[in-house]
Amino acid sequence: MTDLRIENLNIIAEEPIITPDKLKQLYPLTDLTTKTILDGQNTVKRILHRKDKRLLVVVGPCSIHDIDAAKEYARRLKKLADEVSEKLYLVMRVYFEKPRTTVGWQGLINDPHLDDSCQVEDGLKMARELLLYVAELGLPAAGEALDIVTPQYIQDLFSWTAIGARTTESQSHRNMASGLSSAVGFKNGTNGSIDIAINARESVAAPHNFVSINPEGKVAVVKTKGNPNSHIILRGGKTPNYSAKHIAEYEQKLKAAGLEPRIMVDCSHANSGKKAVNQARVAKDIAGQIKAGNKSIMGVMIESNLHFGCQKLSNTSELQYGVSITDECIGWDETEDLLKELANTI
């Protein structure tokens, strides 16, 4: 008999999962975690609006794959954050969603057991549990909002949010970001385009309507007010884009678009040629630019882990503790030295 099916030809399964409301009941906020997150959100906004003169530093692993290692990293970072707090405001990168150039592990929420079993509900639970732990320490967290539905499950626990180089131009991501309570940073495109990040800032400030889910997990039209707290992130393109000349050019572009020139520099990705050893060079250059009087650079991003480098995700039982399974990171000792030097220079 002829097969007359016209839909779901490429769908293997549809598995309902816990609703955002239920997940939040299982992993609720406390007074302490609420305070950490709110203070974090407000401090980042004050830095954006120059009411707080400190440099925002988004620092931490390229991706989270081991909860124990992430907790150890968070404890160390909290101690360092207190030591450098006069000059730097540290927010931990707690990245659970990884955009890929082609294919690869897509992060702890998508595949928490690192074995392609893609137990997303487990991933959401692990993510929420870790974010609450980090907030309990008094440390604010930063995430990339890659999936446009998962913010309903975990976004209340972030104090700053990134939209990545591969999604800055996406209307769905701009719509979603227009409803986020935290400030949001838009990366330039992987080919180096700054215009898409500038356009994203214009878009995110406007009200939007889009289809998503509500806290009960029902399909809903979400209506947003627009997010007034945004900035661009320079991550390099075909070549690095953090020099004083580049930054002066982007300041002019932002002003010409009627936007406050607020710039974060990502010391990793194409600005480091994806080589972690180069991140210090970028960070030191930025510190020099700030010392020389630059006023538009409000933040830096650093990919750092307990140990230097990265490792392939093949056999999970052979993974080295505290080493990235995505991009190369600097190790803890270098992180400490670099951030102290940054604080002293600026």
Ligand SMILES: O=C[C@H](O)[C@H](O)COP(=O)(O)O
């Ligand atoms: O930050 C991580 C990676 O740069 C990004 O997710 C792309 O990784 P890929 O090119 O290895 O897929």
Ligand SMILES: C=C(OP(=O)(O)O)C(=O)O
């Ligand atoms: C994927 C990331 O960066 P980009 O979007 O700049 O590639 C990241 O910061 O983890």
